[in-house]
Amino acid sequence: MWRIFAYDIHHRWTSVQRLTFHLPNQQHVVFDDGDITTHVYLLNKDLLTMFTGWMMANRRFSDGWSLTYVEYPGKFVYCSNSREWKPRQRGFSIGRLSFAHPSSGELFYMRMLLNVQRGCTSFRSIRTVNGVTYDTFQEACSAMGFLIDDKEYISTIKEVAEVASAAQLRKPFVMLLLSGSMGRPLSVWEQTWAYLSDDILYRRRHELQYPDLTISQDDLQTFCLLEIEKLLQSNGKSLRNYAGMPVPNNSLVSQFSNLMLLRELQYDTISLTREHDANVLKLNEEQRVVYDKIIDCISNKRHGFFFVYGFGGSGKTFLYRVLSARLRSEKRIVINVASSGIASLLLPGGKTTHSMFNIPVELTKDTVCRIKKDSAKAEVIRLADLIWDEAPMTNKLAFKALDRMLRDIMVSVSDRNKDLPFGGKVVVLGGDFRQVLPVIPKGRCGTVVNDKLFVDIPSDLIILVLENPVEDIVNTIYSNLVQNFCDLSFFQDRAILAPTVDNVEEINNYIVDLLPGEKKNYLSTDSICGSDVYSDVDVDWINVEFLNQIRCSGLPNHSLKLKIGVPIILLRNIDLAGGLCNGTRLV
Numbered sequence: 193m194w195r196i197f198a199y200d201i202h203h204r205w206t207s208v209q210r211l212t213f214h215l216p217n218q219q220h221v222v223f224d225d226g227d228i229t230t231h232v233y234l235l236n237k238d239l240l241t242m243f244t245g246w247m248m249a250n251r252r253f254s255d256g257w258s259l260t261y262v263e264y265p266g267k268f269v270y271c272s273n274s275r276e277w278k279p280r281q282r283g284f285s286i287g288r289l290s291f292a293h294p295s296s297g298e299l300f301y302m303r304m305l306l307n308v309q310r311g312c313t314s315f316r317s318i319r320t321v322n323g324v325t326y327d328t329f330q331e332a333c334s335a336m337g338f339l340i341d342d343k344e345y346i347s348t349i350k351e352v353a354e355v356a357s358a359a360q361l362r363k364p365f366v367m368l369l370l371s372g373s374m375g376r377p378l379s380v381w382e383q384t385w386a387y388l389s390d391d392i393l394y395r396r397r398h399e400l401q402y403p404d405l406t407i408s409q410d411d412l413q414t415f416c417l418l419e420i421e422k423l424l425q426s427n428g429k430s431l432r433n434y435a436g437m438p439v440p441n442n443s444l445v446s447q448f449s450n451l452m453l454l455r456e457l458q459y460d461t462i463s464l465t466r467e468h469d470a471n472v473l474k475l476n477e478e479q480r481v482v483y484d485k486i487i488d489c490i491s492n493k494r495h496g497f498f499f500v501y502g503f504g505g506s507g508k509t510f511l512y513r514v515l516s517a518r519l520r521s522e523k524r525i526v527i528n529v530a531s532s533g534i535a536s537l538l539l540p541g542g543k544t545t546h547s548m549f550n551i552p553v554e555l556t557k558d559t560v561c562r563i564k565k566d567s568a569k570a571e572v573i574r575l576a577d578l579i580w581d582e583a584p585m586t587n588k589l590a591f592k593a594l595d596r597m598l599r600d601i602m603v604s605v606s607d608r609n610k611d612l613p614f615g616g617k618v619v620v621l622g623g624d625f626r627q628v629l630p631v632i633p634k635g636r637c638g639t640v641v642n643d644k645l646f647v648d649i650p651s652d653l654i655i656l657v658l659e660n661p662v663e664d665i666v667n668t669i670y671s672n673l674v675q676n677f678c679d680l681s682f683f684q685d686r687a688i689l690a691p692t693v694d695n696v697e698e699i700n701n702y703i704v705d706l707l708p709g710e711k712k713n714y715l716s717t718d719s720i721c722g723s724d725v726y727s728d729v730d731v732d733w734i735n736v737e738f739l740n741q742i743r744c745s746g747l748p749n750h751s752l753k754l755k756i757g758v759p760i761i762l763l764r765n766i767d768l769a770g771g772l773c774n775g776t777r778l779v
């Protein structure tokens with residue numbers, strides 16, 4: 193029988209007797225199948241029992257040995273009462289594997305393997321490829337040939353090392369970790385650590401005023417890993433999240449573990465006081481009422497839950513800025529979050545709700561935020577008050593998950609907090625419900641489009657087309673483009689919105705041709721994931737050329753033609769702490 197372990201409140205792996213009672217959703221579990229202990233991260237307990245049941249069934253019925261997990265429901269039925277799979281008597285059913293993001297680590301790799309491995313009877317057997325059992329799912333994927341070659345990353349780091357400092361090099365290395373781009377991060381680290389740590393000895397000599405200082409290779413690696421850990425932690429991750437990556441020794445990490453707290457307390461109080469004193473006088477009557485109520489609540493240590501509702505441009509963000517400046521100038525901690533990355537950049541020290549509170553993307557009514565009670569983040573949250581902008585954009589289940597987490601964390605401050613909304617914290621939600629489009633359930637074109645709602649655009653807002661519409665719109669919006677494009681604020685203040693990707697491309701090409709300088713063509717490297725070729729879908733037509741032709745919103749074209757000075761927009765959250773998120777505009 194399985195022995196099941198769960199993370200207990202002291203963050204030790206403890207054996208648990210009954211799965212049902214001890215595994216809330218979104219929990220780490222460890223299975224010990226007699227030989228090798230496997231850490232698995234599963235989405236919820238129903239999926240978990242169904243999944244382990246599949247392996248148990250493979251021990252009983254040989255009929256399923258030729259089937260992958262997804263194919264299993266075709267020939268077997270899962271009985272939720274007895275929690276076991278039985279041979280199917282009639283009918284047919286299609287299986288589906290839940291999505292796993294590359295950043296979920298071992299879960300992601302296990303999911304890849306489940307597309308091809310058949311008749312598995314244990315986690316060990318999922319990790320076994322051609323008779324060799326690998327320690328991690330990632331290594332097994334690598335043996336299967338599913339992972340891309342990391343040579344490109346290694347040679348890029350070495351090449352960039354000729355012109356960039358080691359501190360600059362560590363940032364792209366961390367971005368590669370955060371985006372889950374590297375097939376085998378450990379191998380990239382082993383081959384590039386000397387470049388990534390090139391500044392450490394110099395810095396230590398300088399800090400200690402000891403020019404003859406020597407540092408062993410092991411210590412250099414440790415110091416470098418600590419720098420990487422700091423960058424990861426500012427994005428809510430740790431080296432521990434990357435299977436195989438070395439983790440610097442615990443006592444050293446703990447020196448930095450409260451980096452988040454240190455950062456929150458490091459604001460320049462003098463300039464914030466100045467900013468607050470100047471702006472608080474500008475608050476209008478309504479803003480002032482809200483400001484006074486919230487400050488009163490925080491100053492008197494009362495709990496309070498507010499919703500700041502106002503239409504676009506009515507000064508909500510301005511109010512949050514004044515509140516944040518006031519509280520931070522008094523060395524209080526304010527967590528500023530927004531539902532989207534780009535909205536979070538408008539708030540001082542803003543983060544996205546998902547990254548700050550580890551809210552999973554897939555939400556259910558039982559979802560909990562994965563923050564350990566004794567973690568650095570929990571400590572910051574315990575001391576903080578919260579401002580959440582663009583709240584109407586967020587699923588209510590995310591608020592429920594946050595509410596549960598805050599009650600849980602705040603119990604250590606006072607037992608009474610477990611019965612208070614958001615654990616007794618002062619929480620300010622804000623946003624504008626009018627900025628959320630109305631949803632007509634199962635609406636068809638006829639019910640959604642109402643011709644009576646068409647708006648007449650005043651003639652002074654319409655651009656007259658003389659000959660070429662693209663030329664006319666570009667000349668109107670970006671007048672004297674060639675003279676002005678080097679001025680950074682020029683593109684900051686204006687944008688052209690277009691309804692289709694074809695329009696966007698037409699305008700982009702026109703502008704890039706217009707600007708002086710050499711045009712460079714950047715190509716994406718698309719490839720087919722090895723684990724997909726085994727699926728039932730006829731994949732002959734899904735080849736690299738097909739992928740290269742895909743043009744849709746949210747995905748950059750295969751070929752990007754750029755010149756120096758051309759504005760670009762980021763489509764991924766790469767480094768939120770550094771301001772690089774979906775929607776950030778760069779030149």
Ligand SMILES: Nc1ncnc2c1ncn2[C@@H]1O[C@H](COP(=O)(O)OP(=O)(O)OP(=O)(O)O)[C@@H](O)[C@H]1O
Binds near residue numbers: 479506623
């Ligand atoms: N009391 C004020 N005094 C001076 N300027 C203000 C004041 N309130 C708001 N503003 C300015 O008005 C503009 C719009 O305000 P703000 O961005 O705060 O609105 P908002 O309600 O957050 O809008 P949205 O819902 O679109 O995010 C900003 O330039 C802001 O600086």
